[in-house]
Amino acid sequence: FVTLATTDAYSMGALVVGKSLRRHGTRKRLVAMVSPNVTREARLSLEEVFDEVILVNVLDSQDRAHLSYLGRPELGVTFTKLHCWTLTKYSKCVFLDADTLVLCNVDELFDREELSAAPDQGWPDCFNTGVFVFIPSLETHGQLLQHAAKHGSFDGGDQGLLNSFFSDWALKDISKHLPFVYNLSVSALYTYLPAFYKFGHQAKIVHFLGGTKPWHFRYNQQTNQISPGDLDRILEQYVNLWWREFYSHTQQQVIKADSHPDTGLTQHSFVSRPRQSEKKSAPAQAVSTLQTSSPPLDTQGTVAETQTKEEERSLELRLLTLDEVSSEQPDSSVQTSPSEQPEEMHTHPKDVSGPEAEYSAYADLHNPAPGQGGTGREPEAAGGSPTPSEEPAPEPTPVETEEEKQQHRRMWEEGHADYMGKDAFDNIKKKLDRFLE
Ligand SMILES: O=c1ccn([C@@H]2O[C@H](COP(=O)(O)OP(=O)(O)O[C@H]3O[C@H](CO)[C@@H](O)[C@H](O)[C@H]3O)[C@@H](O)[C@H]2O)c(=O)[nH]1
Numbered sequence: 001f002v003t004l005a006t007t008d009a010y011s012m013g014a015l016v017v018g019k020s021l022r023r024h025g026t027r028k029r030l031v032a033m034v035s036p037n038v039t040r041e042a043r044l045s046l047e048e049v050f051d052e053v054i055l056v057n058v059l060d061s062q063d064r065a066h067l068s069y070l071g072r073p074e075l076g077v078t079f080t081k082l083h084c085w086t087l088t089k090y091s092k093c094v095f096l097d098a099d100t101l102v103l104c105n106v107d108e109l110f111d112r113e114e115l116s117a118a119p120d121q122g123w124p125d126c127f128n129t130g131v132f133v134f135i136p137s138l139e140t141h142g143q144l145l146q147h148a149a150k151h152g153s154f155d156g157g158d159q160g161l162l163n164s165f166f167s168d169w170a171l172k173d174i175s176k177h178l179p180f181v182y183n184l185s186v187s188a189l190y191t192y193l194p195a196f197y198k199f200g201h202q203a204k205i206v207h208f209l210g211g212t213k214p215w216h217f218r219y220n221q222q223t224n225q226i227s228p229g230d231l232d233r234i235l236e237q238y239v240n241l242w243w244r245e246f247y248s249h250t251q252q253q254v255i256k257a258d259s260h261p262d263t264g265l266t267q268h269s270f271v272s273r274p275r276q277s278e279k280k281s282a283p284a285q286a287v288s289t290l291q292t293s294s295p296p297l298d299t300q301g302t303v304a305e306t307q308t309k310e311e312e313r314s315l316e317l318r319l320l321t322l323d324e325v326s327s328e329q330p331d332s333s334v335q336t337s338p339s340e341q342p343e344e345m346h347t348h349p350k351d352v353s354g355p356e357a358e359y360s361a362y363a364d365l366h367n368p369a370p371g372q373g374g375t376g377r378e379p380e381a382a383g384g385s386p387t388p389s390e391e392p393a394p395e396p397t398p399v400e401t402e403e404e405k406q407q408h409r410r411m412w413e414e415g416h417a418d419y420m421g422k423d424a425f426d427n428i429k430k431k432l433d434r435f436l437e
């Protein structure tokens with residue numbers, strides 16, 4: 001999976017792309033392309049999650065005229081995406097915009113061919129370039145650049161260019177049309193709400209397409225919410241979900257969000273926690289600033305607190321039922337052997353010194369007594385558990401009657417999970433293990 005960030009603000013998005021892929025147990029390698037102006041601190045954060053963080057030069061279409069049709073002059077730099085075709089050590093890749101959030105395992109996308117993508121909701125005979133399957137090739141890369149030089153892009157960004165280059169997408173081969181749920185634009189909420197109500201729960205990847213991004217909102221870590229009322233309720237829940245992913249399983253946490261005295265922009269500052277298993281040298285207490293172009297809001301900045309309140313844990317949007325947890329690919333990170341197959345892009349190569357180990361170390365910090373349940377983790381974040389072999393044998397789960405099962409399931413679905421008891425992490429893990437046997 002490949003994503004791109006040319007600024008620190010988009011790096012926040014890229015981080016969420018990587019984390020959400022890991023949360024859902026991807027077995028593929030993760031690559032972030034960043035431009036030289038992305039700060040070292042942002043790069044270090046990305047390196048904790050991605051297998052590779054690659055420096056690329058900014059390619060800008062400089063096409064102000066066409067970009068003005070979109071009303072998004074900043075999108076000329078999306079030509080930088082084209083660099084993804086140079087990643088020829090991989091045989092196939094999936095590009096994800098930095099403003100996407102992955103909601104389940106989507107590794108099956110690698111079964112598709114170049115160029116597979118979902119329809120753009122503004123013009124469904126065009127594909128949206130927020131999610132697409134491609135085959136790295138220097139030849140294609142060269143042809144794309146030539147095409148850009150000769151014909152430009154009808155929207156000034158990569159989407160116009162890629163649509164005119166892969167111009168037979170609309171009609172030639174329906175298998176190259178990804179279902180819309182692989183690139184669910186949040187603006188579909190406004191354009192076809194009934195369809196969203198009918199199919200929205202099947203969403204696999206959400207795309208915060210448009211000028212307003214999740215990092216433009218200020219999030220309160222005590223309430224686990226952005227300021228209520230800033231957005232439509234459904235959209236607000238997706239943005240809250242994005243922020244929860246941003247803060248999950250990380251050693252670097254935003255501790256303060258306030259307005260810059262001169263520019264009025266919101267700035268997010270975070271500190272790195274000391275690492276227990278140092279992979280790459282990072283200052284133990286490096287302070288960095290991520291600056292995002294958010295309008296100033298009146299919410300108070302909040303102090304970092306990763307352990308979320310139990311009652312706040314309910315994800316109203318896409319609550320995984322226990323059955324879904326069972327059918328979900330578990331995060332393979334700690335179970336997978338560390339063998340690397342970089343050419344094939346198949347095996348998740350992170351070994352125990354990678355981010356997952358750091359996540360575990362972090363979990364240990366907050367959960368001095370593993371095995372007691374209630375690790376403060378999301379139920380689906382199964383793979384990041386402390387090393388299974390070191391855990392004391394968990395208590396056997398009492399057998400539930402059918403009625404109890406249903407009641408339990410209902411409570412779970414309503415967001416009242418019993419994290420300290422039945423839904424303790426150990427029990428969910430056992431269920432996953434049973435399912436995988
Ligand atoms: O300053 C920027 C702007 C964009 N990006 C990257 O380029 C992607 C596309 O930009 P984005 O703001 O996400 O554009 P969208 O609002 O999604 O707009 C649409 O139009 C763009 C231009 O054609 C396409 O790139 C998008 O895929 C398409 O969804 C981002 O996700 C980032 O990965 C940066 O790194 N820095």
Ligand SMILES: [Mn+2]
Pocket residue numbers: 097098099100130207208209210
């Ligand atoms: Mn986008």
